[in-house]
Amino acid sequence: MLFKEVLKEQQRIRVYVEKARYGKLKTIIEGIDEKEFDLEDIAKNLKAKLACGGTVKNGRIELQGDHRERVKKLLVELGFSEGLIEVE
DSSP states (O other), X not given: OHHHHHHHHHOOEXXXXXXXXXXXXXXXXXXXXXXXXXXXXXXXXXXXXXXXXXXXXXXXXXXXXXXXXXXXXXXXXXXXXXXXXEEO
């Protein structure tokens, strides 16, 4: 368990917004190691707390809407290092 905590603190995570179809925005979360962490589980957790839809594609989490600042706070709550989460 301790190993996973250390890994969490070393993940360089990038959070940014991309334009989706029809001018809608989606928040992209990249950089979480999918071999070590269950992206589906993290996505499920974020979707529930942000009350939005989303999916896991190509090793990244996509959430509907612009949730950059709240995502950072939630990832820190999940144990990821605040200093390594880059919000663009």
